[in-house]
Ligand SMILES: Cc1ncc(C[n+]2csc(CCOP(=O)(O)OP(=O)(O)O)c2C)c(N)n1
């Protein structure tokens with residue numbers, strides 16, 4: 001056994017069994033949800049772009065378990081797992097992907113724009129880096145209003161090459177804001193590897209010029225992620241000390257569900273999936289340490305399958321948004337009788353086959 005594997009096993013043995021079983025259940029829910037989403041996309045139930053969290057389950061569950069209900073989360077467009085792990089019901093999340101009225105964003109946002117204000121889940125942003133300055137603004141608001149909690153700015157590795165990232169780091173440190181920059185380092189920004197896109201491949205160092213502390217964390221180890229987030233979260237909240245977390249993982253599929261992933265060697269991808277599968281690794285360690293038996297793994301799989309099937313049924317049986325509501329939830333004044341608006345309505349009707 002490697003040193004890392006020994007340490008991982010020892011950490012599991014120190015942990016309470018109920019907590020470990022809960023993490024496994026959540027990680028498997030994320031896994032099955034994304035697998036079925038991929039299937040629903042092929043069946044044309046889901047339109048637009050769609051990005052999956054496959055391979056990132058441990059980093060998501062570890063992060064979310066370390067947060068409190070006061071905390072706020074801003075993410076990129078690869079966010080299905082985050083809102084699920086935040087405890088939002090799978091049905092309205094799936095319904096949002098299906099563009100239905102019952103979706104978390106009323107069917108107006110889709111896969112990249114999941115949102116739930118009550119859960120402090122501030123969404124899904126499609127513009128790379130767009131969420132980062134917004135998260136800094138929210139952290140400023142918490143500090144200004146003297147409220148408890150921290151803000152998490154989740155992003156991908158390639159996002160650390162965007163200018164707004166550095167402006168955000170500067171203000172976060174300068175103003176001593178309660179914020180964590182949670183970088184999901186899945187090795188790629190679309191078809192560009194970290195080594196090709198970033199002059200500093202160790203992303204935890206990218207706050208150096210701003211005197212921001214950074215750490216690299218194994219994103220396939222749920223306990224390692226949770227413990228790092230807990231520790232850094234506390235410093236952010238109590239001392240106004242922001243931090244960068246460079247959380248490594250392996251991207252199981254192409255960038256989005258329609259990416260054929262031709263720029264990666266197929267054998268290397270197969271090997272990567274075997275080596276870095278956080279769900280399988282966790283199941284193996286729980287079984288080897290005697291914390292769970294095969295029956296538990298089987299029951300959990302059945303339970304999760306049912307939950308995701310229920311979410312799909314809910315989404316399928318939900319109504320489409322109504323035409324009369326086309327201009328609700330908008331900042332601009334509705335102008336439903338202009339020729340442009342009538343064209344838009346006709347286009348949607350044609351799409352729906354009406
Ligand atoms: C400002 C901007 N530039 C380019 C794009 C196109 N784009 C979408 S995702 C992406 C890659 C981002 O990769 P990363 O930050 O590593 O996140 P990941 O997809 O791996 O989660 C790019 C370039 C965009 N959406 N916004």
Ligand SMILES: [Mg+2]
Nearest residue numbers: 156157188189
């Ligand atoms: Mg990436």
